[in-house]
Amino acid sequence: MKDLQGNRIFQASAEAVDYYNQAVSAFNIYTGDPFSLVGKAVEISPDFAMAHIFKAYLLGLATEPVLNGYAKDTLRHLKTMHLSDREASHLGALDLMLKGEWTAAALVLDIHNCNYPLDIVALQAGHLMDFYRANARNLRDRLARILPYWSGNDNFFKVHNWWHRALYHQELGQENVVLSIYDNQIRHGNSTAALELVDASAMLWRLSLEGVGVGDRWDELADCWQAHADGHSYTFNDWHAIMAYLGAGRDIDVEKNLKDCKNIKPGLESEMQQWTRQTTLPLIEGFIAFWRKDYQTAIEQLYGARFIANSFGGSHAQRDIIDLTLIEASIRAGQPELAQALANERLALKPNSRLNRGFLARSKGRAVSGVH
Template sequence: MAQIDCFGQPTTIGSVAGLEAWNATQMAFMAHGAATPDHLAATLAADPDFALAHAVKGMFLLLLGRRELVPTAREAADHARTAAVRIPVSAREAAFIDALHLWLDGAPSKAVASLDQVQLAAPDDALAMKIGHALRFVLGDAQGMRRAVEQVLPAYGDDHPARGYLMGCHAFALEETGEYGLAAAAGSAALALSPDDAWGLHAVAHVYDMIGEPQKGLRWLNGKEAAWSHCNNFRYHVWWHKALMHLDIGETETVLHLYDTLIRADQTDDYRDISNATSLLMRLELDGIDVGHRWDELAETSAARTDDGSLIFADLHYLLALIGGRREVAAATLVARIAADGARGASEMDMRMASPGAAAARALEAFGEGEYRAAFAGLSKARRHMQLAGGSHAQRDVFERLTIDAGLRAGRLTDTLAILNDRTARRAGRDDQFARTRRAMIADCAAPLRVPAE
């Protein structure tokens, strides 16, 4: 007999203890809680034949973007199929299992479609919503994130325990599709309903980044540390946002302190942590700030990840670390492997290795070697498709900054100004400190070319 979980969904879990652990797993996952894997382990310990938990375990592993975890994800998929034979599962649970296999087969977009089918039948299924949102984020599908959330919003009443988390997802999707005012309102409402909703809180931080209001962003984050202190490594990302705000107002000592004590205090090799660190150090260096030896450990860690190939977003940030740490051989190895994966074209991720990956990788390598014309040409080509690398506008902005600075250094002032203007247009028409500084540089460079008035 099916038991009803905390979101009102029938499940084939076999024990009360297992259901309690499963509910704890789901609630922790909604909040990006560090305890999520512990609750999931307790679920499977209580009910080893709970097929849905095995499938979700596999998807959690794939979201980590690490090649060495793929075999373990395949084991989870096999366990899910075997368990579903022992204890017949619902169509809903079968769709999760199918989604995992599709993802493992190199078709994450089809995996998302399988989860969408779950939500068509049960629009209040918060687990399908949140996993689908996470996977669309990896795929860079901002419009899909928004569409999927807005289709199910009416099904989440005020008493639905995941309503706050859904609104946090809505806030992020609104921000990524340029609706900054609506995003800020949705994120604030999300946090009011679910005070541990770090995703909704961070969506509002994104808004202040995009509209160039760092002081307001700091006021939003200050005092709300409890909303992200319980998180897994996502907490480092929220501190990263805070550092970006301090950087935009010129408080570089504070930025470096946050980097050393919070953002990179745990020197993990998780690609999300690497991306936080490398993109922040690169922003600092582009602004002329000496970051000392901080590149060294990032380069050492990234040199061990050159053969990963799970996500182009991860690979490009590993490459930034290798460039910053002057690891030319490892950088060349990584660039060659990205090109080879792109040429293979066996999966959706391979296609992203081809575009925007290959052009962006070669261009970043050229930037590190001081070949700014080639860097600007390659980055300009890649930027048209950079959304496909996944991540957020704020995360991908490091590549925009590198493109603009490559253009400046190559003397491509007119083309650089056009990119700068396009960047500003997508940021609510407002210049941040980076843009203001580069506009001044362009004006200074162009001044000697003007004909004096007679």
């Protein structure tokens, strides 16, 4: 029998292992009551050594005198049991920890996880020891040592993390790297999940603002948005769908989505429809105006919208696209004073930003290498 991470389990029934897995999962995300859950596992299978080991860690890592005594009692019981090599390795760490030798215990778990990289109990116990010892380097390196053994394909944040990395490369003017990340990470597999389509739309829009050619990437993205942009479900999605429709030149879809967003019956607004009316419509209309080169209208819609955009979600990084579009509209509209003022806002926060310095230089009529 194995636990959720694939480590072998001995002397335990399926029911006991289920309670054990629940207890470890609760510990992993610091919620619920792992003590009572692992207690049930031990009650069902008294010879379940790994459950006793986990219980001892929970008690000892709590750093409370009474619980520390209970942990020592558990350790004494464990020393009477027949243990596997992995379980015996845990015992060495527990023995040292409960003697107050935290650094030595953490070192044992360093080596332990080299041999058992999927042992999440050892990993988290060691990580807490690193925290208690203020060992910042090992807080990082303990995870780095075993990370290649863990799957990255099922990480729900994988695409969004790559999106954030792409922003750094864009900041450095490495548009080819950004496009490579887009193709190989953000849109690898052509996911139709709305959360990933949002990242894709925002990335292509940012590149387009800088004058980077994105080829037919807009077309594939616009196709995927068809199932999600209905003007009612989540208005943040509609805004990003509009970006894709504009980029793909699908004016019919733009107008349909815009009409759906405006189709709100007076007096019957849901909260989502309030967001649409108050926040999304100014953004959508501003982005449409920008793409169609009506820069003055874009400025009028987006200048005020940027202050209320956090009313419907998204991170600061995601909503930054509003300010980027606004300042680009100001430059293209021939309003250098406004463009300089907006650039100064950004430079006050990030004075060394290539993008921000580029905006300021362009607002003053100067060409900047690497900035379009």
